[in-house]
Amino acid sequence: MDYELKRAWQRGATALAVPASCLLVLALLCVRGAAWREFWNVRTIGVVTNLNRTNKGGCHPTIEYSVGGKTYNFQPAWTYSAENFALGQNVTVLFPPNQPEFGMLDLFGEVWLLPIGLSIASLVLLALGWRARTGLPPILHGLAGFGLFVFGAVAGMSVFGLLCMKGGLEIFSSAPVIVSLFGGIALFFALVPACALLAGATWHRYVPARCGRCSGRMVSQFVGKQLIYTCNSCGNRR
Numbered sequence: 001m002d003y004e005l006k007r008a009w010q011r012g013a014t015a016l017a018v019p020a021s022c023l024l025v026l027a028l029l030c031v032r033g034a035a036w037r038e039f040w041n042v043r044t045i046g047v048v049t050n051l052n053r054t055n056k057g058g059c060h061p062t063i064e065y066s067v068g069g070k071t072y073n074f075q076p077a078w079t080y081s082a083e084n085f086a087l088g089q090n091v092t093v094l095f096p097p098n099q100p101e102f103g104m105l106d107l108f109g110e111v112w113l114l115p116i117g118l119s120i121a122s123l124v125l126l127a128l129g130w131r132a133r134t135g136l137p138p139i140l141h142g143l144a145g146f147g148l149f150v151f152g153a154v155a156g157m158s159v160f161g162l163l164c165m166k167g168g169l170e171i172f173s174s175a176p177v178i179v180s181l182f183g184g185i186a187l188f189f190a191l192v193p194a195c196a197l198l199a200g201a202t203w204h205r206y207v208p209a210r211c212g213r214c215s216g217r218m219v220s221q222f223v224g225k226q227l228i229y230t231c232n233s234c235g236n237r238r
């Protein structure tokens with residue numbers, strides 16, 4: 001078997017393992033946060049004070065609740081079907097013991113949907129990375145390239161945050177407001193697409209897909225908006 005090709009596939013598997021591990025760590029942190037909400041937060045009764053109906057027949061209710069004589073309100077993370085809530089309806093609210101302002105609805109979806117979604121996404125990426133050791137078929141190869149593109153964008157945003165946000169390096173902190181504003185905007189719109197394109201392009205440049213017919217090297221190429229795969233050995237095209 002082609003040694004160079006094997007090496008390229010192994011590099012691809014390593015490249016996928018990086019975002020997969022980052023996502024897995026994030027997912028575990030979210031699971032920990034959700035478990036903390038579920039088991040260590042305080043429960044109280046809240047009231048639906050506004051349904052905030054959306055155009056598509058959904059609602060994004062405002063929930064009001066009181067702790068220690070002070071009233072707080074919040075909106076849930078997701079949009080719900082309008083039948084799920086009624087004005088004046090009582091709901092259970094979770095809040096951290098010493099931070100009553102961070103209320104959230106005590107519903108399975110509110111607490112667990114994000115951690116479960118992230119866990120599944122990270123496991124799918126890990127499986128994809130595992131499979132990539134022996135080459136990915138064109139469809140999965142394209143999907144992995146897109147995943148890396150998104151990961152690159154997120155990485156770009158993180159670098160931007162690190163450079164410019166409060167608590168980070170704050171490179172514009174001593175500059176005049178106008179410089180910091182436009183500098184920040186320019187940096188954001190340069191950094192995020194650059195990182196995304198770099199991650200996606202590096203993947204397509206250095207990691208070939210695996211031909212379904214002869215298991216050989218398939219090179220990917222963007223023709224307009226379409227991604228075309230061509231096998232170097234047997235000429236198979238996808």
Ligand SMILES: [Zn+2]
Nearest residue numbers: 211214231234
């Ligand atoms: Zn082939």
